[in-house]
Amino acid sequence: MYGNDFSAPGTAPQAQPHTEDGFEDFWAVVDADGRIEPRDAMPEAYRKSLVRQIAQHAHSEIIGMQPEGNWITRAPSLRRKAILMAKVQDEAGHGLYLYSAAETLGVDRADLLDMLHNGKQKYSSIFNYPTLTWADMGAIGWLVDGAAIVNQVPLCRCSYGPYARAMVRICKEESFHQRQGFEILHSLSHGTEAQHAMAQDAVDRWWWPSLMMFGPPDDDSPNSERSMRWGIKRFSNDELRQRFVDMTVPQAEALGLTPPDPDLRWNEQRGSYDFGEIDFTELFEVIKGNGACNKQRIGHRRKAHEDGAWVREAADAYAAKRDPGRTARTTEVA
Amino acid sequence: MPEQSRRDWPLWEVFVRARRGLSHVHAGSLHAPDAEMALRNARDLYTRRQEGVSLWVVPASAITASSPDEKDSFFDPAGDKIYRHPTFYDIPEGVEHL
Amino acid sequence: MSTPQGSSSPPLRSSDEQPCGDPASLARYALCLGDDALVMAQRLGEWIAAAPQLEEDVALANIALDQLGQARSLLGYAGSLMQPTRSEDELAYFRDERDLRNVQLVERTWALPGGTGSDFGVTMARMLIWSTYQVELYSRLASSADETLAAIAAKAVKEVDYHRDHATMWVLRLGDGTEESRLRMQAGLEAEWGYVEELFDPSYVDQGLLANGVAVDPITLRDPWNSRIDSVLAEATLARPEVSPARGGGRDGIHTEQMGYLLAEMQHLARSHPGATW
Numbered sequence: 001m002y003g004n005d006f007s008a009p010g011t012a013p014q015a016q017p018h019t020e021d022g023f024e025d026f027w028a029v030v031d032a033d034g035r036i037e038p039r040d041a042m043p044e045a046y047r048k049s050l051v052r053q054i055a056q057h058a059h060s061e062i063i064g065m066q067p068e069g070n071w072i073t074r075a076p077s078l079r080r081k082a083i084l085m086a087k088v089q090d091e092a093g094h095g096l097y098l099y100s101a102a103e104t105l106g107v108d109r110a111d112l113l114d115m116l117h118n119g120k121q122k123y124s125s126i127f128n129y130p131t132l133t134w135a136d137m138g139a140i141g142w143l144v145d146g147a148a149i150v151n152q153v154p155l156c157r158c159s160y161g162p163y164a165r166a167m168v169r170i171c172k173e174e175s176f177h178q179r180q181g182f183e184i185l186h187s188l189s190h191g192t193e194a195q196h197a198m199a200q201d202a203v204d205r206w207w208w209p210s211l212m213m214f215g216p217p218d219d220d221s222p223n224s225e226r227s228m229r230w231g232i233k234r235f236s237n238d239e240l241r242q243r244f245v246d247m248t249v250p251q252a253e254a255l256g257l258t259p260p261d262p263d264l265r266w267n268e269q270r271g272s273y274d275f276g277e278i279d280f281t282e283l284f285e286v287i288k289g290n291g292a293c294n295k296q297r298i299g300h301r302r303k304a305h306e307d308g309a310w311v312r313e314a315a316d317a318y319a320a321k322r323d324p325g326r327t328a329r330t331t332e333v334a
Numbered sequence: 335m336p337e338q339s340r341r342d343w344p345l346w347e348v349f350v351r352a353r354r355g356l357s358h359v360h361a362g363s364l365h366a367p368d369a370e371m372a373l374r375n376a377r378d379l380y381t382r383r384q385e386g387v388s389l390w391v392v393p394a395s396a397i398t399a400s401s402p403d404e405k406d407s408f409f410d411p412a413g414d415k416i417y418r419h420p421t422f423y424d425i426p427e428g429v430e431h432l
Numbered sequence: 433m434s435t436p437q438g439s440s441s442p443p444l445r446s447s448d449e450q451p452c453g454d455p456a457s458l459a460r461y462a463l464c465l466g467d468d469a470l471v472m473a474q475r476l477g478e479w480i481a482a483a484p485q486l487e488e489d490v491a492l493a494n495i496a497l498d499q500l501g502q503a504r505s506l507l508g509y510a511g512s513l514m515q516p517t518r519s520e521d522e523l524a525y526f527r528d529e530r531d532l533r534n535v536q537l538v539e540r541t542w543a544l545p546g547g548t549g550s551d552f553g554v555t556m557a558r559m560l561i562w563s564t565y566q567v568e569l570y571s572r573l574a575s576s577a578d579e580t581l582a583a584i585a586a587k588a589v590k591e592v593d594y595h596r597d598h599a600t601m602w603v604l605r606l607g608d609g610t611e612e613s614r615l616r617m618q619a620g621l622e623a624e625w626g627y628v629e630e631l632f633d634p635s636y637v638d639q640g641l642l643a644n645g646v647a648v649d650p651i652t653l654r655d656p657w658n659s660r661i662d663s664v665l666a667e668a669t670l671a672r673p674e675v676s677p678a679r680g681g682g683r684d685g686i687h688t689e690q691m692g693y694l695l696a697e698m699q700h701l702a703r704s705h706p707g708a709t710w
Contacts (some may be wrong), residue, residue, distance in 0.1 A: 308484020
């Protein structure tokens with residue numbers, strides 16, 4: 001799961017001037033809603049932009065394993081424990097599919113992981129929030145996965161074949177993630193008073209960050225237009241955000257929980273929900289590294305990777321011993 | 335073939351045949367140090383351990399791909415051998431299943 | 433509550449679906465096997481999002497899920513035989529340290545003795561020991577005279593066969609990989625070896641259940657286990673450790689100090705809201 005919340009205005013790589021002449025075949029395919037495949041000629045800017053987007057999407061999946069993974073050992077029933085394990089396992093799998101897709105563009109997964117570890121590439125900032133209670137498992141499934149689904153479904157038709165196919169595979173497996181979050185919250189909100197309060201508290205904390213997952217307002221998103229021309233982005237940030245709100249508010253009513261927005265109301269004219277103004281300064285702070293969990297998330301990731309180096313090297317050495325034509329991987333430069 | 339130093343386990347391409355009657359379809363790729371682990375990882379990742387599924391894993395370096403630039407002489411040009419197209423033949427009206 | 437070993441409990445009322453054997457003994461037996469799987473699943477859950485490679489996160493989660501599934505089936509069955517009946521969650525979340533019946537092998541952290549942090553060598557050593565044992569156990573339990581146990585075991589055999597393959601694969605690679613990995617894999621084995629003996633201690637199994645062909649005698653598992661382990665260790669260029677057995681007692685609720693922490697983490701939330709549904 002992921003969002004469009006990777007970079008603050010002024011920090012995203014600026015759109016390059018149009019240097020995509022001479023790629024008539026490329027444009028013919030994109031304009032006909034076809035699929036660009038790995039060995040096709042493509043503008044360098046398209047390739048680089050996709051590498052970054054797909055990699056950051058993959059990083060989001062694997063960093064996203066942590067806030068939920070936290071609660072596996074503490075799940076309050078065996079059934080919930082099993083469901084949560086399966087969900088986090090899926091997220092690892094989704095990360096792997098996405099790294100595969102990125103690698104078709106001529107990059108190495110090890111390099112992408114390096115860029116995650118040293119901060120050159122980002123992950124969805126929603127995962128820099130802490131999971132304080134069990135109800136957060138419900139809120140994440142319902143709101144964060146819900147937002148991710150709204151973002152991801154259009155990507156199933158994006159112009160780059162391997163990315164679109166990975167997204168189709170991911171969307172199929174996501175179906176239970178949002179439902180499980182909703183179910184958790186439903187049990188809580190219809191349970192004891194303490195459970196209901198726990199659920200409402202989680203919604204209070206996750207609502208606005210989930211809306212921010214769709215990224216800055218359209219006016220503040222300089223790269224959106226280029227991304228749309230390339231057939232990668234299909235809808236604007238604001239359109240997707242509105243779609244999410246319209247789907248989610250009735251679900252909140254079914255849950256008996258109240259989104260923390262006093263300005264939320266149905267607008268008959270627009271056929272949509274009006275909602276309160278989002279304070280994006282919080283998003284920008286979190287993106288800059290000042291969220292509650294930024295250091296912890298990356299630190300945990302780096303440690304897992306570094307602690308596992310001896311294991312990976314051993315596997316490589318074992319394989320090399322058995323295949324005379326192959327040399328073992330040399331020790332990674334720190 | 336001498337291998338330059340690698341930063342990660344080698345890349346493998348995965349092909350899955352979901353059930354009998356179908357052919358193997360490219361499903362994606364993964365990293366593994368050797369064929370046995372590649373197959374296991376592929377089973378975990380691309381089949382979620384469903385039975386009855388057939389998997390191939392192939393080192394990515396073993397795959398030779400055609401280039402999108404190649405035309406005409408490499409591929410059978412669609413327009414040339416027209417007798418392979420069903421529309422080439424006139425079938426009298428009323429004849430079914432042809 | 434602990435029933436003295438070997439005591440004969442008065443037979444409980446029979447019903448049409450009378451399981452094979454005295455329900456109280458059967459419940460206790462299923463509880464032992466169920467607690468093993470429960471605690472193993474709990475420890476394996478700690479590895480998710482921390483494994484050496486993403487592919488390994490997926491594999492360890494698979495194994496944890498299988499163990500948890502076995503736990504739920506076995507605990508559910510045990511609970512159904514009790515008077516009054518108890519659910520899988522009541523058993524998992526509302527028993528104290530002295531009432532859990534798992535072997536000590538599965539309850540300890542993944543750290544090397546005196547170390548902190550989860551060690552992959554310890555993990556694969558434990559997984560090799562455990563899965564090899566479970567393959568032998570379940571393949572025999574699949575012929576149990578008790579239909580429910582037989583069915584649970586038949587499903588589990590396929591799962592633990594996969595776990596054993598996975599552990600074997602890693603022990604071979606770590607043992608016969610780099611010099612560093614061989615030392616670390618050997619250290620993992622040394623750390624776990626003292627807890628092997630308890631797996632084959634038959635004193636927890638009711639004689640009646642053995643006589644009726646319901647339970648598996650752990651003594652019968654030792655030779656096939658040894659033979660398989662020795663062959664893997666030899667191929668992995670690892671030495672069979674010579675470590676005196678730990679004192680044991682898990683089946684009687686005598687656990688290591690690490691058990692208390694495990695239960696505190698696992699049970700805290702459910703116990704904070706007794707009677708709640710999740």
